[in-house]
Amino acid sequence: MAKILIAGAGYGGLTCAVELEKAGQPFTLINKHDYHYFTTLLHEPAGGRNKFEEYKVNLHDVLRKESSKLVKGVVTGLSPQENKVLTDKGELSYDYLILALGNAPEYFGIPGMAEHAMLLRSWDTARKIHEHIEHMFRMYRDDRDETRLRIIVGGAGLTGIELCGELAEWMPELMATYHVPAEKVQLINLEAAPTILPMLDEGLRKAAEEVLTKKGVQLRTGTAIVKVNENQVELKTGEVIDARTIIWTGGVRANPLIAAAGFEVDPRGRAKVNEHLQSVDFSNVFVIGDSAWFTGPDGKPLPPTGQAATQMGAVAAHNVLRIMKREPLETFTLNYMGTLASLGAEVGVGNVKGMKTKGVSAALMKEGSKLKYLWQLGGLRLVNKKRGQLSSRR
Template sequence: MANIVILGAGYGGMATAVALERSGQPFTLINKHEYHYFTTLLHEPAGGRNTFDEYSVPLREVLRRPSSEILKATVQELRPQDSKVITNQGELPYDYLVIALGNAPEYFGIPGMQENALVLRSLDTARQLHEHIEKTFASWHEDQDDAKLRVLIGGAGLTGIELCGELAEWLPELAAQYNLPLDKIQLINLEAAPSILPMLDEGLREEAQRVLESKGVQLRTGTAIVKVNPNQVELKSGETLDAKTIVWTGGVRANPLIKEAGFEVDPKGRAKVNEFCQSVNFENVFVIGDSAWFTGEDGKPLPPTGQAAEQMGNRVAENLQAIESGLPMQPFHFNNLGTLASLGHEVGVGSVKGVRTKGVPAALMKEGSKAKYLWHLGGLRMLSQKRGQFKRKG
């Protein structure tokens, strides 16, 4: 059998691995952690909804066959010309490679952003954000610096808005816990574009804004950040805002290793692929998820979403099996199931297969999508293990 190597255990990499394992195809999965975490849900533990261990699953609980090799390692270099991957654990050759390395923050060249802002892109950064906010709020009585009670979130896409929804519920809890003046707590979202949640229609955007503002979130659209200093942001208008917590959720780009390896890339560093999710430069390399520059049927690149990565992973697994069997590969077609945004643990907004939803029904549909994903990972066994997950503590 072919020597297949998968890089990354995010949504795309896991989908590929699960499908290959179910087909009986051996592979090696390289990941820097021994667990898979739920990237699209990181706002929940960051905002105090649940404990962090509920948002990950050990890789060996999903990939249980001995022929499914898991290597805990960090990828340091891609050498597609030589069909090799260089890691901190050594060099690995391959017959076929699946690149699912996820993304890196896109700072758009804003001075000081990378150095002075927190991000939400992994379980570790979510924990760091959570602990930073709690520690900062807890220390307010030492000097009563009101900047400690001001949280700034840059970016009003899905990540930024869902984080606002969680924090809007958690920050008042912290105020009660540490006897803080509730009227001094400020949660401000700064967005350079004219509206929030650009992937949703205007009516749903307006509903999301109404809900968040009713929870005390200040949404400032058309407000560009031009510089970030320690504990301060400078706006294009000339205004400055002091805050001890600054979070950046304003965009992502592909892992820089892809461009460094010589792949043809788009401005976000994603490797160009054909209709089979196959690199246009190296036919034994498949690229999926946030790493892939895949042009959809509308002529636009697919956005970096979990559902796109998962669907790509499934198709690539099928195509690898087709190659092994001497059958033709099948093209990838993205089936857009829609977008759901939680605005806290009880309400949300979104569109599913063209049907608009908001309020409690949207939140219930979001919960249903979590259960569906757990089922895909490990069937009833995984769903049963995690069935208490995602229920708000307390």
């Protein structure tokens, strides 16, 4: 029987595993953790909405067949020439590999960013951000250092803006708990580009700006960070801002193991794939999600989104099965559902299948998308287990 190996249990890797299990096809899934976390929702617990345990699911709750083998380990290298994946638990061989290693932060060469900024990119980093901010407010009560109350979020894409929305709603609770005057707190979003949320149209961007500004967020577009020091950022304008909390959400690139293994990659380190999601270098390797350099009909690479990764995972699974059955392979085409940005627990902006939405309706659609994803992973059983946990602020 052919050996199928999935490397990574993010949106793409886990969807692939679910599809293979539905088909009764044995496989091995290796992942750093024994759980899957909701990457696109991490701004919520980081900013004080709900408990952290509610934003992850145990892999054994999703993959329940004995033939589905789960390995908790870290991928340390790739050897596609030998059909092997190197891990901290030893070598894993395969006949077919689905490469879904996720991403690494993109710092754009900004000195000091890697050393001094926090990242929102995993369940653990979201928890650290939350705990750090609360610790800063607690420390201010003792030493009155106002830089503890200044939070800088670098990047105004989905992650940065959604994080600002959640943090803004958390601030009043922190101010009340630690007796902090409102005028002392600053939440600053810095973006080098001329606008926030570039994937949305101007009307929706303005609506988001109005909501965030009313919540107390300082939106500063056209403001590039050129250097990060300990507790300090330097701007292209020459301005220097002191802050004890600096969070970077400005971009991602592929896991560096991909380029190191000899795959043909784009400037972001993503492996080039054909229309079937096969590596152009190794036909028995399928590359999906943030690891894949897939060019859409417009000639541009697909952006790294959860919906793209999920759809890629399903197609990769189908194509592995088709190869084994000697059937024609499925062509991947992104079914773009739209973009929704939450600006807190009860308001958002976005578009769904070309329909613009904002306010409470956008927030409700965002909640609906969470339940839809849980249904795809584990049907009614998983929905019932998680339902009601991912919608209300604590």
